[in-house]
Amino acid sequence: MKSIHFKTKLAAAIAVLAIVGTPATFSSDQSSESPLELVRKTVQTEIGPSNGNTKIIFTDRKQTSRGSQTKLIVETREGTVGMMVAENDKLLTAEQREAEEARLSGLVSNPEQLKKKQTSEKEDDERMTGIMKALPDAFLYEPDGTVVGNQEIGKPGDQLVRLKFRPNPKYSPPSHVEQVLTGLQGYILIDADQHRIAEIDGTLGKDVGFGWGILGRLDRGGHFLVEQAEVLKGRWEVTHMSLSFSGKELLFRKFSIKSDEVCNDFRPAPSNLNFAQGVELLKKQGAELAENRQRP
Numbered sequence: 001m002k003s004i005h006f007k008t009k010l011a012a013a014i015a016v017l018a019i020v021g022t023p024a025t026f027s028s029d030q031s032s033e034s035p036l037e038l039v040r041k042t043v044q045t046e047i048g049p050s051n052g053n054t055k056i057i058f059t060d061r062k063q064t065s066r067g068s069q070t071k072l073i074v075e076t077r078e079g080t081v082g083m084m085v086a087e088n089d090k091l092l093t094a095e096q097r098e099a100e101e102a103r104l105s106g107l108v109s110n111p112e113q114l115k116k117k118q119t120s121e122k123e124d125d126e127r128m129t130g131i132m133k134a135l136p137d138a139f140l141y142e143p144d145g146t147v148v149g150n151q152e153i154g155k156p157g158d159q160l161v162r163l164k165f166r167p168n169p170k171y172s173p174p175s176h177v178e179q180v181l182t183g184l185q186g187y188i189l190i191d192a193d194q195h196r197i198a199e200i201d202g203t204l205g206k207d208v209g210f211g212w213g214i215l216g217r218l219d220r221g222g223h224f225l226v227e228q229a230e231v232l233k234g235r236w237e238v239t240h241m242s243l244s245f246s247g248k249e250l251l252f253r254k255f256s257i258k259s260d261e262v263c264n265d266f267r268p269a270p271s272n273l274n275f276a277q278g279v280e281l282l283k284k285q286g287a288e289l290a291e292n293r294q295r296p
Contacts, residue, residue, distance in 0.1 A: 035141035035163050038190055045195040047132050054235055055269040057281070061086075062261040072285050074269050076278035079118050083282040091293050097286055104279045114275060127177050134173070138181040139165035141188075149191060152239050154198035155230040160189040167205075180218060183208040196236050199227045204245070218247040231266035239263055 033041070057074040060082070070086035084100050085092060092100065107114050141163045149158040166185045173179045186202030204222040222245025231237045239262070246256040273281065 033192070035143055036136060038161060038192065038195075039141060039163070039188075040136045042190050042195045042197060043132050043135050046197060047129050053271045054232070055271050055273060056232065056235065056237070056266050057269040057285075058231075058237070058263055058266040060261065060263050062259055064259045072282050074273070074278045074281055076273040076275050078114070078275040078278075079121055081275060081278040081282055083279075083286055085286050085289055091289060092286075094290070097290060101283055101286070104282070108276045108279055130175070130177055131181070134171075134178045134181055138168055138171045138173070138178065139184075140168050141165050144187060146192075147189065149198060149229075152229055153227050154189065154191045154196070155194060158194065159192050160198050161192045163188050163190065165202075180204075180208055183218075183220070194230070194236075196230075197226075197228055199225070201225045216247060216249045218245055222246065232268065235266075237263060237266060 055075040055077075057072065059070060060073050061068060061070045067088045068086075069084055070089070071082045071084050073080055073082045081104065083104060085097075087096070107117065142165075144162045144164045146162060147160045149155045149160050154160045164187050167182050171182065173182060183204045183206045184202045185205045186200070188197060188201075189199040190196070191198050202224055204218055204220050207220050208218045209216070223242070224245070225240070225242040226238060227240040228236050229239045231239070241261045241263075242259070244258045246254070248254050269281070270277075
């Protein structure tokens, strides 16, 4: 299974970010591949089939203007299962945990709702696969040095090729989904050995309208950052994601989205879990967290 988070979080942005724990020191070494060839091969790896049936369980903390939520998330053969375990960095009370468990049990006992969830995940995946496929054609790329991967970005010790990108004036988006790419500029870090995206950082250099501006508009300056790393051997996942943008929906309704999400504590999960078994696994993990909190 490919990283669902990576495909569902591409949006818009730019920021000069240091590699965690060490300055972004550029090297004169470059990949032997041309920038466009490197991007094309990387996109094929990102959207291609994964190796094996490895499933994972991990912690996801998301901070928004309304506060933070921390969830345990596990992959199953019937989709992902997420259970909130903390709010504003405080573990849920017994009553809150019971309500969250009841919500998940409701999904298990309602095949129609579970099917809707699976359909929604599939549609999101298809939309973002379309955006990934557009990356080679939507932008013009130029080399901008290299950095070395670490635990949070890429693979420790691997060369990460940095490419600056800007909109390709010849690109014509096939739908409004890809329209956002026409205003995006920034940089991308690619693991040259693994052909994986380690980081993508972009900013909207102009307002971008959808449906001639009738469906909506994203304002200039909108920003996104997505970082990936090899969290288990051969398994890449998003470790950090930041979104900040504003705009209008249907001409009049203004909106503003600002969030920062960190994923960590990745561990293998049983490969044959169904959705109900995933729910039970999360309930057990949540109970263990509550029990540890009560210990002196």
